[in-house]
Amino acid sequence: MNPEELNEQTESAHHAGQKAIGLTTAVTAVLLAGATLLSHRAHTEEIKLQTKVNDQWSFYQAKHQRSHDYGKSAEEEWIAGRHDLAVEFMKISIDEECGSPPERNCYPPRLKQTPVLQQIMAEIKGPAASGESQESSAAEKEQPATHESSGEAAKPAKESSAREGAVKVQDRARDMEKETELISRKADHYDTSELFLEVSIVLCSIALLSENRLYWRLSFITTIFGIAIAIWAMLLR
Numbered sequence: 001m002n003p004e005e006l007n008e009q010t011e012s013a014h015h016a017g018q019k020a021i022g023l024t025t026a027v028t029a030v031l032l033a034g035a036t037l038l039s040h041r042a043h044t045e046e047i048k049l050q051t052k053v054n055d056q057w058s059f060y061q062a063k064h065q066r067s068h069d070y071g072k073s074a075e076e077e078w079i080a081g082r083h084d085l086a087v088e089f090m091k092i093s094i095d096e097e098c099g100s101p102p103e104r105n106c107y108p109p110r111l112k113q114t115p116v117l118q119q120i121m122a123e124i125k126g127p128a129a130s131g132e133s134q135e136s137s138a139a140e141k142e143q144p145a146t147h148e149s150s151g152e153a154a155k156p157a158k159e160s161s162a163r164e165g166a167v168k169v170q171d172r173a174r175d176m177e178k179e180t181e182l183i184s185r186k187a188d189h190y191d192t193s194e195l196f197l198e199v200s201i202v203l204c205s206i207a208l209l210s211e212n213r214l215y216w217r218l219s220f221i222t223t224i225f226g227i228a229i230a231i232w233a234m235l236l237r
Helices: 003-079 083-098 115-141 144-161 166-210 213-235
Strands: none
Touching: 003 083, 003 115, 003 166, 003 213, 083 115, 083 166, 166 213
16 A cells, blocks of 8 residues: 555545544534523423412412401401401401311411400301201202202302412412422523533534544533433423
8 A cells, every 4th residue: 555545545534533523513512402492491481480489479478468357357346346247357367368168277367376266266157057057957858859950050159159268379389389499400400411512512622623532532421411411301200
């Protein structure tokens, strides 16, 4: 083999190596674009969820404060001797805090610390219990056919009259906070994946400039890390 043929083979091998590095750079750039898109979407979703969480907490604070204010008004009216008005205020306080129908094991603010409010609650539970017993006895006297039809018709009415209390709003806000934290962790993982892929592109560029294929081989390691972290973020639950 003469020196001219040897130089031609060396030059062709050099160009083949540059093409391989260039192809690797292009593929890594596509992966980087995907990781960047996922990162931007995750951060946008995080901001939207955080806004909704803030709205839910503001809604909770408003309903809880209304429940507290109505409970205080009920206490004042009861002391003043206006028991009917006190009972009405207390019912509104329960609706604002516990919803309608009220949540189980839910009590309006200051109930356990204020004996007056406990008396009002006893007043509310007394007629309510007797009223429920009368309604149940009247329902038993009705025919089965009419009972079934009236039960089906009553479902939409009960569902339409249902109201959420501060406790329900608080639970939903906490659930949304957990979802926001999950999206935030995903966004952080996508950012890390983006960083590793950017390092891969830099290593490929160094390999082209220095004509040293070692940097090209190192780029495969950082690319694998970037892809693995992005997949991990997708699987987070």
